[in-house]
Amino acid sequence: MSPRTMLAVAGLAIAVVVSLMAGGHWSSPLQVWHALWSPSPTDVDDLLIRTTRMTRTLVALTVGAGLGVAGGIMQTLTRNPLASPGLLGVNAGALLVVVCLATLGSGLPGWLASGGAFAGAALAALAVWAIAMRPAAPSGPLRLILAGAALSALFHAFSQALLVIDQQGLDAMLFWLAGSVAARPLTQVWPLMLVTLAVLLACWPCLRQWNLLAAGEAVALGAGISVWRLQLISVVCVVLLAGAAVAMAGNIVFIGLIVPHLARRLAGPDHRHWLPLAALLGAALLLVADVMSRTLIPPREVPIGVMTALLGAPVFMALVRRQGGRHG
Amino acid sequence: MATLSANRLTLGYQRQAILRELSLELPEGRISVLVGSNGCGKSTLLKALARLLTPWQGQVALEGEDIRQRPTKAVARTLSLLPQHPVAPEGISVRQLVGLGRHPHQSWLAQWSEGDERAVEQALLRTGLDDLSEQRVETLSGGQRQRAWIAMAVAQDTPLMLLDEPTSFLDLTHQMEVLELLVSLNRDAGKTIVMVLHDLNLACRYADHIVAIREGRVHAQGRPQAVITRERVKEIFQLECRVIEDPFFHTPLCIPFGKGAA
Numbered sequence: 001m002s003p004r005t006m007l008a009v010a011g012l013a014i015a016v017v018v019s020l021m022a023g024g025h026w027s028s029p030l031q032v033w034h035a036l037w038s039p040s041p042t043d044v045d046d047l048l049i050r051t052t053r054m055t056r057t058l059v060a061l062t063v064g065a066g067l068g069v070a071g072g073i074m075q076t077l078t079r080n081p082l083a084s085p086g087l088l089g090v091n092a093g094a095l096l097v098v099v100c101l102a103t104l105g106s107g108l109p110g111w112l113a114s115g116g117a118f119a120g121a122a123l124a125a126l127a128v129w130a131i132a133m134r135p136a137a138p139s140g141p142l143r144l145i146l147a148g149a150a151l152s153a154l155f156h157a158f159s160q161a162l163l164v165i166d167q168q169g170l171d172a173m174l175f176w177l178a179g180s181v182a183a184r185p186l187t188q189v190w191p192l193m194l195v196t197l198a199v200l201l202a203c204w205p206c207l208r209q210w211n212l213l214a215a216g217e218a219v220a221l222g223a224g225i226s227v228w229r230l231q232l233i234s235v236v237c238v239v240l241l242a243g244a245a246v247a248m249a250g251n252i253v254f255i256g257l258i259v260p261h262l263a264r265r266l267a268g269p270d271h272r273h274w275l276p277l278a279a280l281l282g283a284a285l286l287l288v289a290d291v292m293s294r295t296l297i298p299p300r301e302v303p304i305g306v307m308t309a310l311l312g313a314p315v316f317m318a319l320v321r322r323q324g325g326r327h328g
Numbered sequence: 329m330a331t332l333s334a335n336r337l338t339l340g341y342q343r344q345a346i347l348r349e350l351s352l353e354l355p356e357g358r359i360s361v362l363v364g365s366n367g368c369g370k371s372t373l374l375k376a377l378a379r380l381l382t383p384w385q386g387q388v389a390l391e392g393e394d395i396r397q398r399p400t401k402a403v404a405r406t407l408s409l410l411p412q413h414p415v416a417p418e419g420i421s422v423r424q425l426v427g428l429g430r431h432p433h434q435s436w437l438a439q440w441s442e443g444d445e446r447a448v449e450q451a452l453l454r455t456g457l458d459d460l461s462e463q464r465v466e467t468l469s470g471g472q473r474q475r476a477w478i479a480m481a482v483a484q485d486t487p488l489m490l491l492d493e494p495t496s497f498l499d500l501t502h503q504m505e506v507l508e509l510l511v512s513l514n515r516d517a518g519k520t521i522v523m524v525l526h527d528l529n530l531a532c533r534y535a536d537h538i539v540a541i542r543e544g545r546v547h548a549q550g551r552p553q554a555v556i557t558r559e560r561v562k563e564i565f566q567l568e569c570r571v572i573e574d575p576f577f578h579t580p581l582c583i584p585f586g587k588g589a590a
Contacts, residue, residue: 081418205436211417212428218380218411223484224404224432269419 002273004266008280015287019057020049022291024299056182059189060290060304061283063181063245064255066196068282069203070241071256072263072275076210077234078141084257085242087148088235092155093124094246095176099159103166111188114247117176118192121243127151129235133228141217141231179250179305181290192244199240200279206233210271252305254312255282261319285311330406330487330520331356332377336386339376346372348544349386354537359514359521361531364541365565370524371412371492373541377522378409378490390488404432408481412492416465422476423461426451429483451483454517455509471502478509489513491523495530503527507534532556532579540564556580 020032027035027045035049070085077083086092097120098113128151132143163170175183209230212220221227245252263278289307296302302310333353340346346369354360354377362370375381377388379395388395395403408429416425429451430444452458455475460468465476474494481489494510495503511534513519525531531538532552539549542564548555557580561569567584574581 079415208431208434208439212431214417215420215425215428216411216414218375218378218409219414219428219480221380221400222378222404222407222409222411222481223429224401226400264419269417270424 012284015284019287055186059181060286062193062196063249064283064286065279066241066245067255068259068278070238072260072278089124089128089148089151090121090242092152093120096155096159110184117247118243125239176250178303179252181249189248195244207271254308333389338385339383358536360537361535362524362539368541369544370541407488408484408486410491426479426483429480447483451479455479488520
């Protein structure tokens with residue numbers, strides 16, 4: 001492990017501990033230790049740490065890592081530093097299905113909302129892919145972005161129409177817009193966590209191939225990459241990661257956009273170095289955002305989607321300014 | 329050694345055919361240059377030869393076998409490609425870029441080997457980039473950058489190299505530099521080189537074999553002296569010119585007159 005990676009891992013570990021400590025009522029690190037290794041069934045703090053805080057910490061970790069990596073893959077796939085997973089229509093598709101389900105019946109169970117959001121994300125991306133990509137067609141990824149933007153707009157229009165007709169979906173909509181890593185119990189989200197973990201591990205063999213794809217489709221093909229297949233694998237990875245993230249925690253912006261930039265800046269252009277770092281940074285950043293969302297205006301919480309936007313927008317503007325300075 | 333040929337190749341974009349039943353055999357161990365006016369199909373032909381485009385009809389044969397039937401990684405061990413205007417990933421160093429060329433020689437199990445290291449070193453030496461190897465590609469001059477891309481293709485260690493306009497956007501000095509490098513790769517390393525060039529006089533100087541493309545077909549091919557004549561240039565480029573012998577290199581030298589004065 002390079003010193004940088006160790007630093008990132010250490011930072012992440014600290015963020016995890018702080019996340020377990022933080023809340024309307026702060027626990028000490030000792031209390032966290034106690035709760036993790038020798039919990040007593042009657043201690044309220046132990047219970048709080050082991051249930052609510054543990055869940056939201058785990059969700060934030062997986063969602064953050066998933067979004068960081070999904071954004072990185074998306075930026076490599078499209079060779080566009082401004083690309084983010086949402087461009088595939090993932091978020092819009094998830095929202096549409098959730099709103100549809102909420103319109104159909106009142107009490108929408110959490111697992112159905114999660115599963116529906118995941119299915120909606122996947123279906124939307126499938127439609128985008130079917131419209132944009134043909135084997136061996138040049139500039140496919142550019143069309144991917146255009147088709148994604150168009151379909152997203154269409155799906156949002158449907159969602160809004162449904163909400164105007166029937167306001168049952170309004171709560172689902174609000175949850176989705178604000179995002180939350182604490183809304184659902186672990187029993188409902190663990191399958192999505194497993195999906196995220198599996199995809200993160202499955203990315204490993206692609207890391208070297210993405211290095212070539214980053215140099216352009218023609219270069220990659222010339223060096224013996226099956227470009228279309230790699231693009232398909234990349235999109236599947238992005239859809240599963242971003243779909244699982246949106247199904248677990250709603251619309252969380254900026255993580256997928258900014259984290260890859262930070263990771264590349266810290267670890268250089270080799271995917272074998274920066275993409276794992278993007279997972280760590282994404283997880284750490286979302287944890288920090290969640291801790292801030294819990295502690296900024298107690299006893300209320302700032303929605304985490306708002307928090308990531310508050311943190312992300314300035315960072316993003318700084319990045320844009322830096323890049324503009326270099327090229328212009 | 330490896331042979332590359334096109335057999336009754338027809339292909340194009342959308343519904344418009346660019347190449348029409350084009351057949352061509354490229355001489356082994358030589359420098360072949362594709363020339364022709366804009367839109368004649370020379371770049372399309374090079375892309376088809378490099379399997380970037382799928383033919384509508386006909387086929388490209390590498391070592392006598394349909395190039396699309398062979399695993400793309402196996403093809404990449406025989407044939408390397410420098411596309412038009414490649415853009416390096418931000419922040420990548422020359423050595424990293426050149427190392428990308430080793431991909432077809434690696435697998436999951438055999439990742440980075442000593443052979444790869446040696447091939448990269450050699451490619452850097454051969455292209456004169458050994459001193460610049462730790463520099464970022466985006467900080468290099470246009471000529472150096474093009475050399476870095478050629479070094480990546482050299483590291484791929486293939487008997488065949490295809491290059492799509494390797495000298496475009498370079499000033500004359502750097503055009504010469506790139507072409508001299510390609511000649512040395514051909515003479516010293518025995519590589520078969522196929523490229524598209526716009527400058528007819530440089531093409532005549534450096535090519536062993538010129539292929540003139542007109543309206544999606546091979547209009548003429550052969551040694552520069554045989555192909556580049558006043559009549560042919562008029563047919564290929566719709567351009568009035570005189571062709572004289574280059575007093576120093578004894579290759580054809582085309583002096584364009586334009587439409588009016590002739």
